[in-house]
Amino acid sequence: MERKISPYQLFATMFILPYGSAVLFFLAPDAKQDAWLVILIYILPGILLQLVHIGIFKYYPNDTLVSYMPKIWGKYLGIFFSILYILYFEYLSARVLRDFTGLITISAMPQASRIFIGTLLILTVTYGITTGFETICRAAEILFPLMILGLIIAYVLLFATKNILVFNRLLPILEDGLITETLKSWKLIAFPFGEFIAFSMLYRTLNEPQKIKKIVSWVIVTEGIALSSISVLFIAGLGVNYSTTTNFPLLETLRLIHVGGFLDRLDILIVVTLVTAGFMKISIFMYVSILGTAQLFKVKNQRYLAFPFGIMILVYSELIARSYPQHIKIGLDFTVKYIHVPLQIIVPIITLVIAYFKNNSKRLPNS
Amino acid sequence: MLWKKILLCFLTISISFSAIGCSGNKKEIQRLFIVLALGVDSTPDDRIEVTMQLLNPNVSGQQTGGTDGASGRDIIVLSGIGDTFFDAVFQASKSMSQVQHFGHTKYIVIGETLARKGIGDLVDSFIRIEEFRLNTPILITKGKALEIVKLQTPKSPIPAIVVENLFLRQEMIGYRPFSYLLDFENSLTNDTTSAVLAVINTSKPSEDTPDKTFVMSGTAVFKKDKLAGYLTDKETRGLQWVNGKVQVGSVTFVSEEFGKVSCEIVKSSSKVKAIMDGDKISIEINIKTTSDVRRISAKIDPVKQPEILDRIGKEQSKAIKNEIELALNESKDNLGLDIFGFGEAVHRNYPKEWKKLQKNWDSLYPNIEVKVNVDSTIRSTGLSNKSAK
Secondary structure (H helix, E strand, O other), X not given: OXXXXXXXXXXXXXXXXXXXXXXXXXXXXXXXXXXXXXXXXXXHHHHHHHHHHHHHHHXXXXXXXXXXXXXXXXXXXXXXXXXXXXXXXXXXXXXXXXXXXXXXXXXXXXOOXXXXXXXXXXXXXXXXXXXXXXXXXXXXXXXXXXXXXXXXXXXXXXXXXXXXXXXXXXXXXXXXXXXXXXXHOHHHHXXXXXXXXXXXXXXXXXXXHHHHHHHXXXXXXXXXXXXXXXXXHHHHHHOHHHHHHOOOHHHHHHHOOEEOOXXXXXXXXXXHHHHHHHHHHHHHHHHHHHHHHHHHOOOOOXXXXXXXXXXXXXXXXXXXXXXXXXXXXXXHOHHHHHXXXXXXXXXXXXXXXXXXXXXXXXXXXXX | OHHHHHHHHHHHHHHHHOOHHHHOOOOOHHHOEEEEEEEEEEOOOOOEEEEEEXXXXXXXXXXXXXXXXXXXXXXXXXXXXXOOHHXXXXXXXXXOOOOEEHHHOOEEEEEHHHHHHOOHHHHHHHHHOOOOOOOOEEEEEOOOHHXXXXXXXXXXXXXXXXXXXXXXXXXXXXOXXXXXXXXXXXXXXXXXXXXXXXXXXXXXXXXXOOOOEEEEXXXXXXXXXXXXXXXXXXXXXXXXXXHOOOXXXXXXXXXXXXXXXXXXXXXXXXXXXXXXXXXXXXXXXXEXXXXXXXXXXOOOOOOOOOHHHHHHHHHHHHHHHHHHHHHHHHHHHHHOOOOXXXXXXXXXXXXXXXXXXXXXXXXXXXXXXXXXXXXEEEEEEOEOOOOOO
C-alpha cells in the first residue's frame, strides 16, 4: 500500500496528466474557431465520466482498477480486464513517449536520434518511479503552479506583443450550430478528458476519501478552462487554418512573442515545459501499469519492475508508428475509436452497473 | 568500495562526453553562417536563384576612422541557382565554409518575375523549415531580389538591420501593409481574401549621391499565390486606414477656408462591418483618428474659436476618405481582388449566408457597396495656438 497523498497533491497530479500533451495539439479542429467553446462544453461529460469511475471506487474503497475487476466480473473475465487495462496504460505511456520524442526530434534537434532522447527520458522516469508514487506527487505539487504561471506569462507576453492576437479570428461564433459542432468533436471526451481513468488506480491513496468527487470535478473544470484558453491563443494568434496545418501550434504561437526587442525567441521555454510535462505524464502511466502488474501477480517489491517496464515502453514507443504523421493519425483515429472509447467509457459503465447490483444485493441481508 | 565510486564517475563523464545525440545538433555561434537576408528570384530558364546576405564569420577588430565601409565588411553575399529553393541553397553552400543558419533571417525578399509565376510552394517550404520564424517579413521587389540583398548601405555595416528598421517604421506610417510570413500563409489558405505584401526597391536619393538606399512603399497584390498588381503608396495608406494600422504620419489637404493644411496623426482605429439587405451586400467602415495641426495657411485663433478645430477635422476626414476610396477603387475596379478582407467581414457577421456567397465572391466583390465614415478629432494645434505670421 502506498503512502497517502493530500487533496492538493491529487489535484496537481491529476491536472498535469492530460495537460502535458493536450497543450501541444489543436484540440477539436472540427469545430474550427469554436474549438475553445466546445472544450468548455465537454467539461460536463468529462465530469460525468469520472463520476462513473468514482462510483465504482466507492464500492471498493481500498482497491484499484486492477484489483476490483476480478471482484466484479469474476475470476476469469476480471483478470482478463485487469490485464487489458495494464496493457492499456503501458500503451498510453509509450504513446506519450513517442509524442514527445517525435516533437523534440522534429522541432528542436533534427539530427538527434529519437531512441537516444527516449532513453534519456525513460531513464529519468524509471528512476523517479523507483522512489515511489509520493515522489511523483510531490513533484506535481511544485510543477502545477509553475505550469499555471507559465501559461499566465505566455498570455501576458502574447498580449504585450503588438498585432499578434487578432480576436476577430474567433468570429463567427457557432457558425455550424452548437449541436453539430459539439457532436463533431466527440473525441474530446476520450482525449483529453478520458485520460483521468489512470487515477482509478490511485484514488485509494487519497487521505481524505470523502473529498474525491469535489477534487475531481474541480480538476476537470480547471483543465477545461486552461485548455480552452490555450485554444483561444492558437486561434487568435495563428488563425484556424494554420493551427490545423501545423504540427506544433504551441511552439509556433509562443514564437510569435516579441516584446520590447529583447523578449524574443522563447522556444527553449517550450521545450523545457514539454519535457517536464512529458516526464510527469509518462511517469504516471508507467507507474499505474507497474502497480497493476504488482497487484495482479502479487509481486512483493514493485521497484524491481520499473526497469523492465521502462525498457518495454521505450521499445513500444518505437514500434507503434513508422513516422510522426502516422503516429498522429493512429492516435486520432484508431486509438480513440477502438481503444479509448471501449476502455474508458463502455467497460466502466457496465462495471458500475454490475458493481451496483452486486453490492446492493450484498447489503440487503445486513440492513 | 572506492573503486566502484571511481568507476561510476568515470562512466558518467565518458557517457556525457559521448552524448551522440547532442553533437549532431550542437550549434556554436562561430560555426554558424547566419543568413541575415534572403532573396529569391526566378531565372530566365525557370529555375530558382537564391541570394543570401550572410554575416561575415571573420570578424576583424574594430576599424576606427574608416571612411568607407568597404574594408572590413561585415557581410558576405552568396548566391546559388537550382531547381528548387533547397537546391539553390545547396549550390550556394559550395562557397560556404560552414552551415547556413536561417534562424536570424531578418527578411525575405522575392523578385517580381518569380512572384508573378506563383510563390505558394516557396512559402510552404519556408513554413516547413523550423528555422524560419513565422513573423519574418516577406517583401516583393520590382526588379531582382539580388539587388536588394546585395546593397551595402553606406553608413550602417549590416544592411539587413536597416531594412528591418525600415520595415517596422513603415508599418506605423501606413505606407506598407502587414507583411509577415504567417499572415501571407493565412491569406493564401483563405478562399476569398487576397494576400498582400510590402514592396521594397532601391533608389538614389538624388542624382549626385553615389550610393543607393532602400525605399519601402506600396503594396503588391496577389491573386491566389501569383502577383497580380500593385498599389501606390497613397492607395496603400488607404488600405492601412481600413486596417486601422496608421499610427503616425501626416495628412495634407487643401481646403477653401484654411488653405493647405498638414495634420500629424497621433492614432487611428477602424471598424469594418458587413451589412446585408436582402441580396445586397454593403460594407461599412468607421475610422476614428486623432491628430494635431502642424501647418495651416489661414490665420486662425483656436483659443477664441475652438470650433475651428472641428471644421479642420471635417476637412481632414474628407482627405482621409479620399485616400481610402483610392484604395477601394483600385481594389474593386482595377484588380477585382478583396485585399481588405471584406469577405471575411461578411463571414463574421452573416455566417449562414456566407456559405452560399463564398463561392461567388470573386464576381460579387466588385459590386459591393462600401460606405466610409471618418471621424477626425483635432486634438490641438501643436505648441502654438494663434498663427505666428
